[in-house]
Amino acid sequence: MKSVITIGTLLEKIESRLSRHPINKSSNTKVAVAALGVLGIRNFPRVPCTTQQMLGLMKGCDIVPPRQRASWAQRHRLGQIAAEADNGIYRPHHPFVALRIYGPLDLPALAKAWIRVQKRHPVLLCGFDMSDATWRLDAPAGVTDLVITDATPSGGADTARRLMEQLVDAPFDCTAGPLARLVVLRCPEQTLFALVLDHLVGDFWSLEVLMRDLTASYAEELGLETRPLPPVTFPFPDQVRDQNAYLDSPAGRQALKRLAETLKDVGPIPETRFAGFTGAGSASYDRTGLIRHTFGNELTQAVSTYSRASRMSPWTVIHAALHRSLYDLCEQSAIGTTLMTANRESRSVHQTVGFLAGKVVVATKRGRTTTTDFLQEFQRAVATALDYTAIPWPRLLAHMDPKAFGRHSRAPYISFNPQTTSMRRWLGTWQFTNCKTAPLHLTGSTPDAAIVMSLTELDKDIEVLLSHKLDWYPTRVIELLWQTVEQTLWEWVRKPGSR
CATH class of the missing domain: 3.30.559.10 (Chloramphenicol acetyltransferase-like domain)
Known part of the structure; x- marks a missing residue:
């Protein structure tokens, strides 16, 4: 089977590795042969040669990526x-x-x-x-x-x-x-x-x-002139291989232990039961509700202004309002929610197609604090959670709650999913030559969480989608949750630091 990964990319990787190890040409060949064997290259002549000779010989090799x-x-x-x-x-x-x-x-x-x-x-x-x-x-x-x-x-x-x-x-x-x-x-x-x-x-x-x-x-x-597509510099299999290696390393194992310690009060699946919870032991994936709201221009602008003054992103302020609202609606001493992450900070994976997205757990404790103190504590909680994005949530599950790994959650947890303007293009703004497009709204996959609050940044507004499992939370309860979040935001932007 010929090149499944590009020869050019492979040559660059091998040459880069060898350039970092100035060793004699016999050892050079051994290093190269070992590296190529891992990558699944067959029929490589095992004879001493210079780096350039070796790279030249590689051009005729068949590429068989291993499992x-x-x-x-x-x-x-x-x-x-x-x-x-x-x-x-x-x-x-x-x-x-x-x-x-x-x-x-x-x-x-x-x-x-x-x-x-x-x-x-x-x-x-x-x-x-x-x-x-x-x-x-x-x-x-x-x-x-x-x-x-x-x-x-x-x-x-x-x-x-x-x-x-x-x-x-x-x-x-x-x-x-x-x-x-x-x-x-x-x-x-x-x-x-x-x-x-x-x-x-x-x-x-x-x-x-x-x-x-x-x-x-x-x-x-169609015969039109187009710009060349950017190269895929870090294919998904390479990212997975590097991630697995890190998680198996002493550094990865220590990071996992530290992360688990930060979540000892809420766990990897932060179960939350607030006023109106039905008490059901499980929820059907076929019974879901969806509520749509918008912030409106006035609240959107007010939250944006308040966020800048607080040196926080609007999404962090809104997420914090969700936590404060949950404390108002329940008696739990600690609250945790999951935060969806794209995990695309590095430009090396901007062109990568793969399952890189994940989630982190943001954990807070109840306390009688002012709004300013609460927001600062929440910001630290978010920063702590994001410090551990190298540890995928399923790895955390396998460590802290092995029975939950590889299973759909039976605990009612809440997920927060912000989508900025740059992440909106998949909603329907792509154009095919000589055609016009519009979004086609279809019922999507049912999320694992009991409640997912999805926020989409519009030009002068923020759209809110609240997906929820009806067996755990009826529609009226989710409406109350949103009203509480909205009221909390209005109180913060009108009287900062007072609550």
């Missing part, structure tokens, strides 16, 4: 999939982009562009060995064509939308791959479009990368 251990996030998800299968349950966990496309969409050109995208990001093609949680990088599936379906002539908009939801939610073959698909539903006056991933190989940032690559490749297939 490797899945990341802790992937292992956690694989465990959930296996548990679902054992119980006869299927719960899709698919990040996706869904659009309405108006205009002359060229499907043959789109199909060719999709093939190019799959070849550029081969992680989309590789499945997993469920028996030992290894990633089958050595056995990628073939690239796939578009999934094209025609809408029923007699069906209306709701029928087409339900059909799209079925196509988006359809299971992937997690063993053989591929783990991505591009769905097109042809309707009389529009085309419905969805790019779908399994979370095992992608997150919402990955969707942004893929849509950028897809629309650029589509334009090129």
Whole structure:
């Protein structure tokens, strides 16, 4: 099998490694052969040679990436999939982009562009060995064509939308791959479009990368001049390999212990039960509610101004208001919520397609403090949580609560998920050449948390989505929670430091 990872990237990595170790050419060859063996290169001539001679010989080698251990996030998800299968349950966990496309969409050109995208990001093609949680990088599936379906002539908009939801939610073959698909539903006056991933190989940032690559490749297939795509400098398998190595190291094990110590009061799954909790021992994934609100321009501007004066981000202030509101609504001495993180701070992974997103636990304690003191304490709690982003949440689960690893949570916890303007493009602003697009709102995957507060930054407003499991929290209770958060923010911005 020829180059699954690019020869150029491989040569650069090997040359970089060798340049840092000035040793004689015989040892040089041994180091190189060992490195290449790990990477799965076959037929490499084992003779003493200079670095340049060695690199020249490598150009004719076949590249066979070896299987490797899945990341802790992937292992956690694989465990959930296996548990679902054992119980006869299927719960899709698919990040996706869904659009309405108006205009002359060229499907043959789109199909060719999709093939190019799959070849550029081969992680989309590789499945997993469920028996030992290894990633089958050595056995990628073939690239796939578009999934094209025609809408029923007699069906209306709701029928087409339900059909799209079925196509988006359809299971992937997690063993053989591929783990991505591009769905097109042809309707009389529009085309419905969805790019779908399994979370095992992608997150919402990955969707942004893929849509950028897809629309650029589509334009090129139409014969238009386009800018070259930026290189993928740190592929996802490399990131997973480095992360696993760190977690296995003494430094990684010590960091895990320190993180667990900071969360001893709330645990890795910070269970929260506030006024209105039903007391149910579990919650059905089929019974969920969704509440939509907006801050409005006045509160959005007030929070922004208050945040600057407090030297905090607006998201931290809003998250802090959520914690303060929970203390108002319950009697717990400590509160923890999970904070969603993209884990893309390094530019080296900005072009990477993979499951890098995660969550950290922000833990606070009840105290009779002023607003200023509370916000400062909360800011320190967030900073502490973010200091440990190198420890994936599933690794923390396996350490502190092994029975929860690889399983859906049975504890009602709350998740906070802010999305800035730069993370909004997947909502529908991508354009295909000669076409117009609009968002297509589909029912997404049901989150693991009891409540997810998602915030989306708009031009002059903030949209709030509150997804919740009805078996634990009825709609009226979630409305009360939001009203309390909103009231807390108004009190803070009008009388800073008074509460």
